[in-house]
Amino acid sequence: MLHEIPIRKIIHIDMDAFYASVEQLDNPELRGKPLAVGGSGQRGVVAAASYEARKFGVRSAMSGAMARKLCPELIFVKTNFDRYKEVSKQIRKIFLEYTDLVEPLSLDEAYLDVTENKKGNPSASMIAEEIRKKIKKKTGLNASAGISINKFVAKIASDINKPNGQKTLSPEEVVPFLETLDVKKFYGVGKVTKEKMYRLGIYTGKDLKGKSLEFLEENFGKSGAFYHNVVRGIHNSKVKPSRTQKSLAAEHTFFENISSEIFMMERLDEIAAEVEKRLHKSKLAGKTVTLKIKYSDFTLQTRSKTLPLFVASKELILDVVKELLFQERMKESVRLLGISISNLNNETPKEKDVLKVSIDVQLKLEF
Template sequence: MDAFYASVAQMDNPELKGKPIAVGGGGTRGVVSAASYEARKFGVKSAMSGRLAIKLCPELIFVKTDFERYTEISKRIRKIFLEYTDLVEPLSLDEAYLDVTENKIGFPSASLIAEEIRQRIFNEVGLTASAGISINKFIAKVASDYNKPNGQKTVNPEDVFQFLEDLDIRKFYGVGKVTAEKMYQKGIFTGKDLKLKSLEYLDKNFGKSGRYYYDVVRGIHFSEVKPNRIRKSLAAERTFSKNLSSEIFMLEKLEHISEEVSKRLTKNKVSGKTITLKIKYSDFTLQTRSKTLPYYVSDTSIILETAKDLLYQNKLNNSVRLLGISLSNLNTEKPKKPKPSDQEKKALVFN
């Protein structure tokens, strides 16, 4: 979906159409959750402080988040998807993968299916969407950002290698800002530059991600569209109106966060073994501390006591603006399937 949260706000309040808006971010401590395309022209983007956003765009209008509304619309859109295929893997409320190799309407063209779905979303929901179409999830994901907003891009099988070679390394899904800078320093600016690097070189310089970069630049990505995507973690966090400088003042906050996490675990009928405490300091540096228990938990008291232990585990680096608790290693996770052998992968490598 195109600027989903912001677009929903503009759809529900026509007076906001065409104006720069930010979802969340209000007040001196707020953080922007989403920005309309009108606001993005000024440099406003998600995860930016509200203070900086208003500095970049003095006419910016802040609106409150409304997850009930986002969820309601997301379900309506997903219902449209399911009329074309049962292989729908939601990534979030506003994004999903669809496998239309075999589809319910018998269309031979994935591009035509994407066009029809986008038109139906606009007609039946009132929002625009963009799509990427290709041979696997990685390339489709990259292509989906190409003609935003309200557009689509198809990368046909015969065009895959040229598309990836020409691609700016920053546009590779899975290459973040820090990794991109590191690649630049090593002379890797495009997919073509990346493809020239050996697997040994990538392993040495990028660790476990080396194999991933080596494969995807060659069009190899084995991940299937999983209609029943397994949740891997569940979390809750709070940003404070004033920075907290003592662990004592944080205990009450941790209690409320633990209760919220426990409620979400109960609602989703899951429990987890690994508890992680997230700490964001006043200088915006981030720290996480984790502990894995020998049993699955969802009870508030155990989550809270573990979070307290993690809080006191090391001295705080600075005053704290945000605390969060997450549970991972959930009882929904299945054993991983063995990865394809190098021999199997070679069948798909074309130089």
Template sequence: MDFRNYLRKIIHVDMDAFYASVEQLDNPELRGKAIAVGGSSKRGVVAAASYEARKFGVKSAMSGRLAQKLCPDLIFVKARFDRYTEISEKIRKVFFEYTDLVEPLSLDEAYLDVTQNKKGNPSATHLATEIRKRIKEKTGLNASAGISINKFIAKVASDINKPNGQKTIPPEEVISFLEDLDVRKFHGVGKVTQVKMYKIGIFTGADLKKYSLTELEDKFGKSGKHYYQVVRGIHLSEVKPNRTRKSLGAERTFSDNISSEIFMLQRLEQIAEEVERRLTSKKVAGKTITLKIKHSDFSVQTRSKTLAFYISSKSLLFEEAKNLLYQDPIRESVRLLGISVSNLNTEKKSTIPSDVNVQLKFPF
């Protein structure tokens, strides 16, 4: 299978420290300072950190207490998701000036297929430069971009020249780029798989490429075929606009494992609040609530419950997640908790009653 049979022109646009940058944009006194959105020095989890804070090691999903320890001058700012959503909508309008094939991944990132585009410009590199300039003009914020032949490589490339930069991996450089890439950056390689690969001497794409399809399937099951193809530049996933969302949720990985149910409940309440925001912004609700628990040994457990009615409020989400937590004793410390809502009311585009609580040379 030859990756050249699947050439597309894909741009992955990723806003730079989006939440934190919005706060610095709206409050000039915060510009140039180390800030964290969410969390606090006493409790809570950092949702985002400015680049000034990242220099001290502060990052998202870190406890506010640890963040404050790493950066004593850190300024905590309350999250304003309505404002982030407002700016995100402006950014997406820019995307649609160039193509209708836009696949949002979150408020601050999206894939664009510009193989055929509204500007008639054959250079995805030039289009990415224009798009980043337009976003700056419309919002005052910086974006980074990755450009390549498929979604996987474009996403990896968008991190290379952050912040406020872009990187193109043209077709003729794809194979050498993938061979030099650390396997931990390959889509689908989580921490457990990374450790497993490192143990058998697979550190880079070149190491991965030495294994046959059969060998990879023997070692990694169904994922083996994916690893075999992606290291050869083959990633068949198309940019999918108008995806029908099947579930929506949020999760948090903790910097320190927690074993106290009191701390777990505190985290679940914060996660439930985030899920409520996301449901409300999408104007959806769901009937099935799933609690995800990742233990210190990386084993994952899920517990679900389907209700007779749709919910989206923080209070109901938290109550159901709490019931699922108490369903069975937690015998191991926990490194991650998550809440997701599925069985959504998106099959029919109907308005929810007011009494229901909704929340080569291929030019590049």
């Protein structure tokens, strides 16, 4: 039996090369030049790259050394998060002129539910265009937008006409569009999942749609139902103005690789102290402790343990981390260690998703 779900009008606003664009805005000499925000040294990591730098293949999360190799003329500037937060607050105020249903994902992107909005405007596309113009006028920065029936599709749509553009996918366009899309463009499909899908002969949304729920659950576990539904345009997650923090973490990249587990424990003691400080500041505790290890060959490994009780003290966190560290031998020297706490005591039970829904029965509304 098919059930009707209400159509929502969701906008995903994504600032274009935000950190780099703020730096270029504040320093006219940097405009039009390849720019990277972050560290330029051997241990540095690119936090953001300007569009001029992206033409050379420079991307966020890339090592500074690799970025420099790809673009010898690349200009590096240090991150200035206080300034980025200041601009982000200005942008957030603009969002709130249209709706209180604003869910920030980071400093530079957010979801807005404008199904019912403060302007009484029935067109989500027009609202997105107005918002982008106001952001440009207020901050001097460009933003892109995706507009559609749910968060999943809106986020994909915001990438289509970047930079400084927008894309609307109306209800009747959603499924045909998703069928043509490479699965690597699906939000939530990372590199590992993409490669697994490719091995299973799933290259496009149409391929994914052709697989049964049983097949997807067998191969992708709990995520199988998610993939089965989103490719049909079904994603019932609401825009949540006060996003619940899911985890809290701290990490450290070392100037030189370390291989001694004794040295690792010394560093982990410092990291655990920082995690404890952040937990206490946020008045949180968690049950799941995760140790993050990045090796000298840049491969990443995580080891986790879930406890029966909530913990927030450095000593208890460190006890678990020590167990995780010594549960197997290191395969290489280590360049980064991190600790995160999840399964926090601020989480509420999830609403049951309505899964057996067909997009065909959704009402056509003006977008």
